[in-house]
Amino acid sequence: EETSCPPEKTPCKDFISTLPAREGWSQGQPLIQYKKYWFRPRMLEQILQAQDAFKPRADDILLATFPKCGTTWLKALTFTVINRSRYSFSGDHPLLTCHSHRLVPFIEIAHHRAAADFLETLPSPRLIATHMPMSLLPPGTSSSACRIVYLCRDPKDALVSMWKFHNSVDPGSAMDQLDKPFSMFADGFSMYGPFWDHCLEYWRESLARPNNVLFLKYEDIKSDPVQVVTKLAEFFGVPFTEEEEKSGVGEEVVRLCSFEMLAGLQVNQVGGVDIGHKKYISNSVFFRKGEVGDWANHMSEEMAEKLDCIVQEKLKGSGLSF
Ligand code: A3P
Numbered sequence: 001e002e003t004s005c006p007p008e009k010t011p012c013k014d015f016i017s018t019l020p021a022r023e024g025w026s027q028g029q030p031l032i033q034y035k036k037y038w039f040r041p042r043m044l045e046q047i048l049q050a051q052d053a054f055k056p057r058a059d060d061i062l063l064a065t066f067p068k069c070g071t072t073w074l075k076a077l078t079f080t081v082i083n084r085s086r087y088s089f090s091g092d093h094p095l096l097t098c099h100s101h102r103l104v105p106f107i108e109i110a111h112h113r114a115a116a117d118f119l120e121t122l123p124s125p126r127l128i129a130t131h132m133p134m135s136l137l138p139p140g141t142s143s144s145a146c147r148i149v150y151l152c153r154d155p156k157d158a159l160v161s162m163w164k165f166h167n168s169v170d171p172g173s174a175m176d177q178l179d180k181p182f183s184m185f186a187d188g189f190s191m192y193g194p195f196w197d198h199c200l201e202y203w204r205e206s207l208a209r210p211n212n213v214l215f216l217k218y219e220d221i222k223s224d225p226v227q228v229v230t231k232l233a234e235f236f237g238v239p240f241t242e243e244e245e246k247s248g249v250g251e252e253v254v255r256l257c258s259f260e261m262l263a264g265l266q267v268n269q270v271g272g273v274d275i276g277h278k279k280y281i282s283n284s285v286f287f288r289k290g291e292v293g294d295w296a297n298h299m300s301e302e303m304a305e306k307l308d309c310i311v312q313e314k315l316k317g318s319g320l321s322f
Pocket of ligand 1: 065066067068069070071072073157160161162164257258259260262286287288289290291294
């Protein structure tokens with residue numbers, strides 16, 4: 001089926017060709033700067049199209065993440081929390097037979113049809129995802145009553161995860177050493193980067209509108225997943241009842257969505273996720289290690305200190321730290 005971005009020239013492509021460009025992580029795929037953020041040309045095209053066509057609804061639930069910060073996990077947890085009265089935790093649960101990315105579509109990544117048209121067909125309340133920075137969300141999205149959950153992660157782990165992911169999905173442009181992606185990331189040049197601006201925009205919004213924007217860190221979910229799941233249920237206006245708490249519903253959600261559980265399922269080991277333009281990413285690539293601190297296995301202490309320093313400086317005074 002056709003995706004939202006035909007390969008021929010479009011006004012969008014003409015516009016993109018006027019923007020600042022620099023070498024990207026993949027051969028033949030420069031990074032293009034649009035309003036301080038860097039994107040691959042096709043991704044930017046899809047973002048611009050989403051800005052034009054996506055119609056926000058007040059009851060939308062939007063999962064926003066910087067890439068490789070746990071999107072797949074957050075999708076699973078949220079889907080399971082809000083649908084907990086529809087499905088039991090075993091047997092018929094959709095997560096057992098569907099990859100998270102199929103259950104929760106991205107706004108800006110076309111699946112089988114033009115993304116915006118497809119999203120229009122979903123019943124309310126819609127559960128949808130994005131990697132877009134807050135300031136680039138389609139008009140009306142952030143000002144609507146919709147609820148946004150943002151997830152980020154220690155940038156050192158995000159970088160290592162992104163590097164490993166890049167090497168898996170684009171072996172032709174694989175970078176054996178971390179040096180090059182490290183210096184690009186540290187200068188803000190990565191898909192959807194700079195990392196710190198992406199985090200800061202959602203962070204500030206979560207402080208200004210706590211009922212609408214919930215800010216989470218991967219590390220916090222790892223250290224107390226049940227507490228985070230409980231918080232999610234409250235945030236969505238469907239808190240766990242006393243009975244649910246007693247029967248350990250939070251624990252069940254966490255168990256079903258755990259790395260070990262999901263990574264081991266057949267559906268997540270075979271097949272791929274359609275990312276538009278007839279490109280697929282193998283389902284298993286979204287499950288690598290699922291640990292906090294894997295950066296230490298790939299990054300020197302010196303690099304770690306340097307990145308920590310840069311990020312600290314960028315986040316200074318915001319109240320956000322990693
Ligand atoms: P690692 O590469 O550090 O292992 P995203 O979903 O945003 O693409 O992020 C992918 C990262 O989340 C990967 O990190 C992946 O292993 C991890 N991940 C995926 N599913 C997870 C789960 N159920 N629990 C914890 N981490 C998970």
